[in-house]
Amino acid sequence: MKRGNLVLIRFSALFSVIGAVLGAHMAGSGSYAFRPIHAHILVxxxxxxxxxxxxxxxxxxSSKKLAVGHTWTAIIGTTCLVLGMWVYYLKPFDFSEGLSLGLYIGGxxxxxxxxxxxxxxxxxxxxKEDK
Known part of the structure; x- marks a missing residue:
């Protein structure tokens, strides 16, 4: 497995753990405030x-630069989208609405x-040819 593939798989695994923890939290607390964030993290x-x-x-x-660009925009976009959703909807910090909305939209x-x-x-x- 090449490095780029492994990076995507590892980030996928990280998001699966975060999504599962959020799901467990929602079930245990009876609060579904994290529902859209949970869904986006998992999907x-x-x-x-x-x-x-x-x-x-x-x-x-055949275009390695295209593959690398795709990989990193996927990881950065997913991370910023779900963090942006969290800070925009749940407001855990005293961020300005512009900053939290910018993170959400930018992601x-x-x-x-x-x-x-x-x-x-x-x-x-x-x-790829079978080995």
Missing amino acids: VGWLTLFAWGVYYEIFTI GVTLLISFILFFITTFFITK
């Missing part, structure tokens, strides 16, 4: 990053760019 952070890690294991991308835009880059990578692939 984008865990499932999508995992799927992309597997995608890079199955296919070779979402970065993640959107990642999805577009993923689409573009599909035009630069070859299937």
Whole structure:
């Protein structure tokens, strides 16, 4: 497994743990305030990053810069999106609304760019040979 694939898989695993902890917290506390954050962490952070890690294991991308750009926009976008959702909706800190909204929107835009880059990578692939 190449480094980029492993980075996506490890971040996916991290997001899965965070999502599971949030789910357990919501169940135990009876408060569902974290519901949208929990959902985004699991769907984008865990499932999508995992799927992309597997995608890079199955296919070779002829443009390494494109693959690296996609990987890091995925990780940064997911992280900033869920952190931005947390600080915008739950207001755990005394951040200005502009700062928390900027983090939320910036993460979402970065993640959107990642999805577009993923689409573009599909035009630069070859299937890896079985070893």
